[in-house]
Each structure stands twice: as structure tokens, then as C-alpha cells.
Amino acid sequence: MLSGETAVGRHPTLVVETMRRICAETEADLVARSRPLEAPARLADSRYPTAALAHGASYIARDINARLLVCWSENGGTARYLANFDAGRPIIACSSSARATRRMLLLAGVTPVHMPPPEDGTLAAWNRAIDAMMLELGWAEPGDAVLLLAGKPLGVPKVTNTVAIHYVGDGNTGYLGSEAGHPGNAEDY
Numbered sequence: 001m002l003s004g005e006t007a008v009g010r011h012p013t014l015v016v017e018t019m020r021r022i023c024a025e026t027e028a029d030l031v032a033r034s035r036p037l038e039a040p041a042r043l044a045d046s047r048y049p050t051a052a053l054a055h056g057a058s059y060i061a062r063d064i065n066a067r068l069l070v071c072w073s074e075n076g077g078t079a080r081y082l083a084n085f086d087a088g089r090p091i092i093a094c095s096s097s098a099r100a101t102r103r104m105l106l107l108a109g110v111t112p113v114h115m116p117p118p119e120d121g122t123l124a125a126w127n128r129a130i131d132a133m134m135l136e137l138g139w140a141e142p143g144d145a146v147l148l149l150a151g152k153p154l155g156v157p158k159v160t161n162t163v164a165i166h167y168v169g170d171g172n173t174g175y176l177g178s179e180a181g182h183p184g185n186a187e188d189y
Contacts, residue, residue: 054081061087071149117154123175142169
């Protein structure tokens with residue numbers, strides 16, 4: 001920066017001091033941008049667990065380089081929160097409500113999927129259905145990381161309370177892990 005002015009200018013000390021201030025401000029700005037953002041005040045005030053999950057999910061998705069975020073969003077709230085926190089990944093939002101599915105079409109980055117909850121009502125069954133759908137439609141490849149958000153029972157609004165990391169095609173991840181003998185009880189999922 002300004003090496004010619006520093007070497008032959010009339011005010012070399014002033015030029016160096018100006019360069020130092022510019023560098024210090026730039027570095028401070030870079031450090032501030034690299035820190036995780038705090039949750040918006042309205043999130044803390046809302047006391048909605050789904051909003052907090054969506055906020056955290058946006059960071060998890062970036063950390064694991066998730067291909068997609070997939071949620072069960074009966075009335076569209078979970079999908080709306082995910083879209084607001086923009087994780088920079090496509091969002092697949094499942095719902096058994098045709099009305100909610102139509103409304104979710106207006107959300108940026110959200111692809112709504114109208115589907116009934118699995119007959120047994122487990123998150124593991126939903127996980128298997130999502131896996132099959134993603135592979136069939138070419139939305140993901142085996143081994144791709146996806147983030148799943150849902151709650152139990154599926155089909156009921158305002159119950160989203162879990163986040164699971166799933167690798168497409170891997171029966172030991174996501175909500176399928178408990179079925180494979182990992183900690184937890186398959187009936188819980």
C-alpha cells in the first residue's frame with residue numbers, strides 16, 4: 001500500500017500511520033465477521049424451540065457441508081425458520097397438509113413435499129422414506145450429508161424438537177441409528 005508515497009512523499013509518517021489504521025480496522029472487521037453470529041434478540045424473546053433449532057441447524061449444515069436440510073413442517077413454521085436463517089442449502093419441507101405445502105412454495109430455497117406421515121409414526125420410518133425419495137429424485141447421492149429436523153408425532157404442528165445428521169444410504173445415521181443398536185431406543189424415534 002502506498003509504498004511510493006511513503007518513500008518519497010512529504011508526509012511519510014502520516015502515510016504509515018494511515019496505513020496502520022486501515023489495516024487495524026480491516027483486521028478487526030474480518031475477525032468480527034468470522035465469529036458465529038449471536039441469535040437475534042427476537043429469537044431469544046420468542047421462546048420457540050423450533051426457531052432455536054433452525055438457527056443452530058444453519059450452522060450445523062455449514063459445518064458438515066450438508067447437501068440438504070430436510071424437515072417435517074406440518075404448518076410450515078419449521079420451513080419458514082430455516083429459510084429465515086439461510087444456511088445456503090436447499091430445504092426440503094414435508095407436510096401432510098396440502099394447504100401448508102402450497103404456502104411453503106413462497107419460501108425462498110424451500111421445496112415442499114406433500115406426504116402422509118409414516119403409518120407407524122416413527123421418525124426412523126420417515127428417515128427411510130426421505131432417503132428413498134432423495135435418491136429417486138436425484139436430490140442427493142449415497143454418502144451425502146443431510147440434516148433432518150422433526151418431532152414426534154409427525155403430522156402434528158409445533159412438535160419439532162430434534163436435529164439429526166444423516167448420511168444418505170447409511171442405516172446407522174440420522175433417526176435410523178437407534179434401530180442399528182446405537183444408543184437410544186428405536187421406539188423413541
